[in-house]
Amino acid sequence: MSDVLSQSEIDELLQALSAGELDVQDIKEENKEKKIKKYDFRRPDKFAKDQLRTLQIIHENFSRLLNTFLSGYLRTYINVEVISVEQLTYYEFSNSISNPAVLGIINFKPMSGQVILDISTDIAFTMIERVLGGTGKLVKEVRSFTEIELTLLKKIIIKINKLLTESWENIVELNPSLDKIETNSQFAQIVSPNETIALITMSIKVGNIEGLINICIPHLVIEPIIQKLSTKLWFSSNNKEISDSEKKALQVGLKKANVEVKAIIGESTITVGDFLNLQVGDVIPLNTKIDEDIKIIVGDKLKFLGKPGLKKKNLAIKITDLVEEGDE
Template identity: 45%
Template structure:
C-alpha cells in the first residue's frame, strides 16, 4: 500500500503537537505500527491467489467468446457476452445475492468431484425464450417460475453452453459437464456448506435491448485437485502446445486444404503499348511479346510465381510441362 502523503498544514500541526507534548513520539510510532497490521477474517480465507483468479478470468473470456458466437448465430440478433468479474465469496454470500426466482442449473463435472452452478437472470432467460419462439427478444414478462416448455428450452441452452464451457477448459482439465437438476429458488441449491469458499464468474449478457447477468459458481472443493494447473504460465503453454493437437482435426483440415481450388495462370509474355495503340487493335493484329520460343514461362499460383514451364500440347489440348520449382519468397524452402 502506498504511503500517505501529508500536506504542509498537517505537518505543521504534528510538529506543533510534538513540541507542546500533546502527542509523544512513542504514540506516533505505535500508530505507524498499528497501520501495518492487516486485518484477516478467518471466516473468509482467501483460497485463490491473484494469479489463479487471473487464469480463471482468461478461461472464461474464451467461454464468453464461444457463447457469444453461438447465441448470435442461433438467435439471429445482436448479442454481446463478456466477463464482468471473477471474485471469491462464501457460498452463503453467493446464494443471498441471487434473485428469487432465478433460472438455476446444478451441474456435475466428472471426473472432478462435486457440483457447480450456472445461474441465468430471468430477464435474459425470457429474452432468449421469446427469441427462440419467434418473438423480438423482449423481456416484457414479470419474473416468475418457468413453465415445462420454457424449462425444456433453457435446458437446451444450458447443454450447449456447457459444451462451450468444456471446450474453454480443455487445456486445463478435460471434464464432461452434465445437468443434474434445475431450481428456481436459490435456497434449495445447497451444493456445499454455507461457509465454504467459491469462485463466482459473473458474465454480462445482452440480447437485443435486454441486459442481464449469468453467474457461474465453482466451489473450491471442485477445483482443489487441479489448483496447480490454474496458473497463467500453464494455461498459455497448454493453449499453444503443438503436442495437444487433435490428429482428427489435423486430418480434416488437411483434406479441406487439398480440396481448395486455386487459380493457376501461365504467363506467355508481356509487352507495353500506349492507350492509343490499344484502342486501335482489331481482329487479326499481331502483338510481339518479350519472350522467345525457347524461354521458360512462369506459372502463377494465385498471384505468386511458383514454377517454370515450357508450352506444348497433350493430345488435342494445350498444356505446359513443369521444368523447375521457384522457392524464392517462401517461408519454408526445405528441399
C-alpha cells in the same frame, strides 16, 4: 501516509534527543514491530490473485465461445463479456439470487462436486422467445417457468456445457453434465453457506435485452487442480507444439469443410423494364470477351481463372491460372 512534521515539531524532537529524553534505539525498535494484518475468518481468502486471473482468462475464452454459439442458435445479435471474477461465500451468492431464477446445477466431472450456472430471468425468457420463433421482445412480468419453457432452457444449458469443456481444456479435461434446473435458490444448496466460491459474472446482451450470467465455482470442487490455475502454466499450455496426429486431424477436418465456389462468366447492366420483359432466346451482352478467362470465386475471394467448357455433356470450368494474394 505519515504526517509531515512542522519546523517547531522538528526543533522539539532534536531538543529531546540532545537532552536524552528520547532514545534513538527506542525509535528503531518501534519501527521493527510487526504490522498486524486483519483477517476475517468468516471469509477466508482461498483463491490467490493469480488463480482468479486465470479463471478470468478461462471464462473470457468461454464468453467468446458462448457469443458465437448463441448468435447462430438464436439468430440474433449477441454480446457476452466478463465483468468480474471475485471470491465470496456461498451464502452471499445465494442470498443475492431473486426468485424465480434459472439455476443450472452442473456436475463438474471429473471433479467431485457441482457448480451453478445462473442465468437472469430476462435473458432466459428472451432466449425462449427466440427459440420459439419470436422477436425476442421482453414482456415485463414476474412469473414462474412452465414445464415446456424449462425443457427448452435445459436443451440450451446442455449445449453451453460443451463450451465449458473447450474453455477449460488447458487445465483439465472436463465432462460436465446438467443434473437439474432449479428456479428457487433455497433448493440449490451445493455447498455449506460459509464455503468460499469463485463467482464469475458476465454481462450478456440478446438483441436489445441485457442481463447477467453468473458461474459459481466452489473452492472444494477445483481444490485438486488449484495449483494448475496459474497464468504461467496457462500460457505455457497455450504455446505447446502441435503433434503430428493433431495436424492430421486438422487436415481431415478442413477437407470436410464446405466452401462455396462460383464462376463469374461476366456482368451486365440492364433496366428493370428490360429484365421484366426477358424472353427465351434474348441475348444479353456481357463485359467479357469470348476468349477471355473467367473469374472463379472461392468463398468471397478471387482465387482462380478458368475457361468454360463441357465434360461428358456437363458444364465445367477448366482452371488455367492461380491468382496470388494481392494480385486481385
